[in-house]
Amino acid sequence: MTDDRFEAAPCGLLQTNEAGLIQLVNSWFCQWVGYRREELVGKRRLQELLTMGGRIFHHTHWAPLLRMQGSVTEVKLEVQHRDGRVLPMIFNAVRAERDGVSVHEIAAYVARDRDRYEQELVRSRRKLEEVVTEAHQLHAEAKDRAVFAEQMIGIVSHDLRNPLSAIKMGVALLEGSGLPPASQRVVERINRATDRATALIADLLDFTAARLGRGIAVTRTAIDLHQVVADAVDEPRLAHPQRVLEHHRVGDGPCSADPRRLAQLVGNLLSNAIAYGDPAQPITVTSALVGETAEIRVHNTGKPIDPAILDTLFEPMTRGTTAGAASRSIGLGLYIVREIARAHGGTATVASTADAGTTFTISWPRAQ
Numbered sequence: 001m002t003d004d005r006f007e008a009a010p011c012g013l014l015q016t017n018e019a020g021l022i023q024l025v026n027s028w029f030c031q032w033v034g035y036r037r038e039e040l041v042g043k044r045r046l047q048e049l050l051t052m053g054g055r056i057f058h059h060t061h062w063a064p065l066l067r068m069q070g071s072v073t074e075v076k077l078e079v080q081h082r083d084g085r086v087l088p089m090i091f092n093a094v095r096a097e098r099d100g101v102s103v104h105e106i107a108a109y110v111a112r113d114r115d116r117y118e119q120e121l122v123r124s125r126r127k128l129e130e131v132v133t134e135a136h137q138l139h140a141e142a143k144d145r146a147v148f149a150e151q152m153i154g155i156v157s158h159d160l161r162n163p164l165s166a167i168k169m170g171v172a173l174l175e176g177s178g179l180p181p182a183s184q185r186v187v188e189r190i191n192r193a194t195d196r197a198t199a200l201i202a203d204l205l206d207f208t209a210a211r212l213g214r215g216i217a218v219t220r221t222a223i224d225l226h227q228v229v230a231d232a233v234d235e236p237r238l239a240h241p242q243r244v245l246e247h248h249r250v251g252d253g254p255c256s257a258d259p260r261r262l263a264q265l266v267g268n269l270l271s272n273a274i275a276y277g278d279p280a281q282p283i284t285v286t287s288a289l290v291g292e293t294a295e296i297r298v299h300n301t302g303k304p305i306d307p308a309i310l311d312t313l314f315e316p317m318t319r320g321t322t323a324g325a326a327s328r329s330i331g332l333g334l335y336i337v338r339e340i341a342r343a344h345g346g347t348a349t350v351a352s353t354a355d356a357g358t359t360f361t362i363s364w365p366r367a368q
C-alpha cells in the first residue's frame with residue numbers, strides 16, 4: 001500500500017536504496033516512463049532508466065553527493081521512455097533513514113519547456129559565437145589589408161625618390177646650359193613640380209611610419225627656437241612674395257627639439273594658411289618660450305573652419321574647407337603636424353572663429 005499523498009503528488013516520486021534499486025514509485029512517474037509499477041519496483045534501478053550520460057553522472061556525482069551532503073537538487077537528466085523516447089527530467093533527492101536503512105527519496109518532473117528554453121539558449125550562444133568569430137575574422141582581414149596598403153604606400157614612395165632625384169639632377173644641368181627663355185621657363189616648372197612630388201613623397205613616408213605604429217622619428221637637440229622658426233618662414237616667404245608673413249618672438253632661453261621636423265611643421269602650417277587664409281591679410285607666426293613650454297602659433301584671417309570638423313581636422317585626408325583645394329596636397333599636412341607634436345611629447349590644437357581668425361598652436365615641453 002502506498003500513501004494517498006504519495007500517489008496523488010503532482011510530480012514523479014520514487015524511493016530507492018543506496019544502489020539505486022526502486023522500492024517505491026507513484027503513478028505519475030510510471031506514466032511518464034511507460035512502465036507499470038510492478039515492472040519497476042524491486043526490478044529496476046533508477047540509473048537503468050537514464051541515458052548513458054545520465055548513468056555516468058549518477059555514478060560520478062549523484063551517489064557521492066548523496067553520501068557526502070545528503071541531498072542533490074535541480075539536477076537535469078535524460079530519462080529513456082519504454083518506447084525509446086528521451087524525456088528531460090529535473091530531479092531532487094535526499095538521503096534518509098527508514099527503519100535503520102539508508103534510502104534515497106526522489107522527486108522528479110518533466111522539463112520539456114525548460115529543455116527547449118535551454119536548447120534555444122545554447123543555439124543562440126553558438127550563433128552569437130559564430131557572429132563574433134566572423135566579426136573578428138573580418139576585422140583581422142581589414143587590418144591586414146590596411147597594413148598592406150600602408151606598407152605599399154611606403155615602399156612605392158621610397159622607390160619614387162630615385163627617379164625624382166635623377167629628374168632633379170637633369171633639371172640642374174639644363175638650368176646651367178644656357179637655354180633660351182622659353183625653355184628655361186619649362187625647366188623651372190619641371191623643377192617646381194619635382195619639388196612638390198618630393199614633398200608629397202616625404203609626407204607619404206611619414207604617414208606610413210605613423211600609421212604602422214612606429215611614429216614619426218625625431219632627434220631632439222638643443223636649438224634656438226626663434227632662429228629655427230625664422231628660417232622656416234623664409235622659404236615660403238620667397239616662394240610667395242605676394243603674401244605677408246610675419247614672425248613674432250616671445251621669451252628666450254634653451255629649447256630641445258628636432259629642428260628639421262619643426263621646419264617641416266611650420267612649412268605645413270604655412271602652406272595651409274596660404275591656401276585657405278585671406279590673401280589680403282598677413283599671416284603671423286609666433287615662436288614662444290614661456291615657463292617650461294615651447295610653442296609655435298600660426299594665425300591667419302579668412303573664412304573660419306566649420307566647427308563640425310574641428311575635432312577631426314588633424315586626421316588624414318581632412319580639410320577645413322574646399323577653398324584652395326586645387327593647390328593643396330592629399331590632406332596629410334595637418335596629420336603630420338600632429339604626429340610631429342606628439343613625437344615631441346606635445347599637442348596640436350586649433351581655434352577658428354570669424355572674428356578672431358584661425359590659429360594653430362603646437363606646444364611641447366621645452367626640455368627633453
